[in-house]
Amino acid sequence: MGCHLCEVHCLTEHSQSRHVVRAHKRERPRALARVRVEEALPLTLAIQCHQCDEPMCVFACLTGAMQKDPETGIVTSDSERCMGCWTCIMVCPFGALRRDTARGVVAKCDLCAHLVTPACVAHCPNEALTLVDVTP
């Protein structure tokens, strides 16, 4: 419904303090939301990483920072190895990756692997976002 609360809670979850006010008002550089709501009102759509089975971003990554975990299927970028070349952003078919210019690395959805339910799903007030396991 276009409230953008998924963005707020994604940013919070990926901040240092994980406190919604501190994450937005105090922490610098600010954390980045990995999910983004696109709008063509009245339509709105949350864009996030699909954790592809054949991840173009992983194939294209020049440094090997982008990896797909064979166990969980989650695609993550190792910020130690990412050099901010944005090749992954160019090849992502969903436009799901974002530049973290403050840190010079790519920011992407990690499905909040440390949580049972990703923050965006847990806080979506209209249950528009759901977590679906499509592991073959």
Add this chain to the structure above:
Amino acid sequence: MKSYLASRFVVLRDQERCIQCRVCVRQCGYDVHACDQEAGDVYSSDDRCVGCHRCVVFCPTQALSVRENPLSYRANANWRPEAIEDVLRQAETGGVLLTGMGNDKPYRIYWDHLVLNASQVTNPSIDPLREPMELTTFLGAKPEAVTLDPETGALGTQMPPQVPVDVPILFSAMSFGSISLPAQESLARAAAEAGTLFNTGEGGLHRSLYPFAGNAIVQVASGRFGVDPEYLQAGRMVEIKIGQGAKPGIGGHLPGEKVSAEVAATRMIPIGTDALSPAPHHDIYSIEDLRQLIYALKEATQYSKPVGVKIAAVHNVAAIASGIVRAGADYIAIDGLRGSTGAAPKVMRDHVGIPIELALAAVDTRLRQEGIRHCVSLIAAGGIRNSADVLKAIALGADAVYIATAALVALGCRVCQMCYAGKCSWGIATQNPYLTRRINPAIGARRLANLLRGWSHEIQEMLGGMGINALESLRGNRLHLRAVGLSDSEMRVLGVRPAGE
């Protein structure tokens, strides 16, 4: 013209907590909040706030609060702020003051002056968690007597059509048009899940809701919108709407701008045209005329479903109800003074009709005196707020109750009374596709079904406390009610004794 009206509400924003996420900006249907892109802050225009709390509830940092504008007028018991503001509003518009929802004036709420009985020592109470407790109610006319085959025990009487509901709580008429399609779908799904009925109102039944038609009361009102043989055949019961508690004696008006393609298709009218429901049915000017329509609808549905009549509670309600029974109705729905609406002239809503408690008691008493109470089921509507109100209504003589405001509150409604504006931030009373998406029917149905489940449990607890194990044993049993703080004449109409007697 310069408006002389002050803001009704004050929006308080804690800048320490505001993270400029603009959730409030997007959620407000009334454009109260706005974002200054350059300064990067969010600010509010309080004069537009209707006090619906959508922004307050959705603010992720609890930075917002809304309070009534504490503006004081010189104290005056006669010229209270509302009276002054109504005059100002009419001086500025020259029109009829419109409002939504139900009567908000401090008329006596009789539910709050009636108390229920419980068993102590001389008769045992029943634990509903251990013993069966029957809430199923059969709606429809009952026969004079029942004959059984002495050999087989089989029913020998030809029964009029009966509709069982698992809980005696039905969703009152709310049309697609007055409320959004997702809101109506929430009601339909919840009715199906809880084993009760919802009412289409005078808006027809949208194609997508035909799978829930088995739980639908299909309404036939003075504009006949959305009525065709398929619609009548699809519903579980058919209701002729004569009147509505919020605006007895007048019709309805859905403005053309709300008649979207979907609303138009469902109502069977051209897109963008005003949907005008006349005040009377132009083919009903007497009980005999009403009988013709009742039987026309019974013919159209092969006598397979109850045909009822909904009226507003007015001064002569008992005699009118008697006439409706004699016209052949299978149920009568009575909508009291506090019944709600999507739009009504304020003066009608606040000053016309009588409280449902008195109307219900008067009708039940009259039908019993005339020996025709069994010929109809009675549904009480207008101002049922909780399970105790439901039970008190049943003790006063109702078979079941209608709820509408309570159902919308379960979906988020704050009773801000602005339904007629079509900007509902909660996505209920609007047809704006950006706003209607706020109701996810799956969530809405869950919330409504939860409400009905909670009330059912409470009703069972209260029944058990009275030592009753079936709801029908309470129906019209006014000895289980006592009055607190009512006059003799009020108690006479209610048929209830004073507490302690």
